[in-house]
Amino acid sequence: MRSTASVLHLDLDAFFAAVEQRDKPSLRGKPVIVGGTGGRGVVATASYEARRYGVGSAMSGREARARCPHAAFLSGRFHAYRETSVRVMEVLRDLSPLVEPLSLDEAFVDLAAADLPDLEVATVTAAGERLRQRVHEVTGGLTATVGIASSKFLAKVASELDKPDGMTVVPPGTELDLLRPMKVGVIPGVGPATAERLRRAGIHTIAELERIEEDELVRLLGQAQGHGLWQLARAQDPRPVLAERETKSISVEGTYDNDLTDRRLMEGLLTRQARDVGTRMRKNGFSGRTVSIKVRLHDFTTLSRSSTLPSPTDDGGTIARVARTLLGDLDTTGGVRLLGVGVSGLADWVQEDLFGESTDEDDVEEVVLPPQQRSRTWAPGADVVHDEMGRGWVWGSGSGVVTVRFETADTPPGPVRSFRSDDPALHRVEPPTED
């Protein structure tokens, strides 16, 4: 936890539905529900007009229809959402180079890395309001809710308090006053199962959680969650805002309107999914060793099987063969409602064409960095940069921002920082030549 309120969390209000209402004026002021259109679909986002009828995220489409039959049900236009999200993230990066997107509609911003005169409450409050205004402008009228506090946890909690189109700043030193009366369920990571375990132990509020010994919480919830919750109950949250997160797995799954019983059909569907996974892997320069399938039976029992290959693959045919073999182990006679395929254990390198122009094989010099640094294959011409932290490899760039992962000897993984591409801290150096 910091001594200043310098972590900002931004949440776009009813994002998917708001984009639809923006693009189709006839929907404005009316209940709009994105998702829940298929036979077994669920609601992704409900506009505030629809929420008044009790429709909410993750509700089955059938129930949403019963509660609000006159709503507009839309299947979603993800390109439009992504495009709007990119514009919002650009606005956030104009404020600070250190932005951590959590999804299309949410992000943390590190105000300590922003160009602000100081981090006083009045200053960050004004910055938050300007940001909300800018988001409204660049998105064509969407609203956002902001929370600003001394940690990610508090910023996120704060952004829940004044929805929609609002803002809450938690002055440093008042965190526990805010938290103590709240239900444990407001803590990110405390879902229905954990809340129920805590309830059985007589813990309902954060004040009650704060009174539990760490040992007892660990006994109740396990090491990681117990310790984490013990800290959060004291408003202790040292997690930094990180600009980039490593992809760990790539998967495709589908739920079918009618349960599947035909094995040949299941194999065909898995094969198509495996091809889609392979295509996405190649497009993003990934390959991985562990192929998994997921099978949800008619009674919602969910099974998974996985197999680890001796070397990484990004080939749809290979993924498909493994997936079909894994399916062979399972009894699906009762019928299957969902099938999925995924690859994890992603290799620590990407294909050279991610770094652009250099596609001539002879031109390609493979430099495999130690795995802790998420080593990559790169070609001469790839950027190597220096700043006060040492030497780093350009990790990604776009929207005038360059992200760099720094080389470190001892702390895996190396830190990642973002810079504006014109930042004088970036001194390009020549890539190493042969040998």
Place this chain on the structure above:
DNA sequence: TCTGGGGTCCTAGGACCC
């Protein structure tokens, strides 16, 4: 006809190794 899709992280047991 309750219960999406794409992810992340954690746990726990067994294999295997030194």
Place this chain on the structure above:
DNA sequence: TCTGGGGTCCTAGGACCC
């Protein structure tokens, strides 16, 4: 002839998030 002990990898399942 009464059980080490840690570390890593792999697998299956579960909770959680948006």
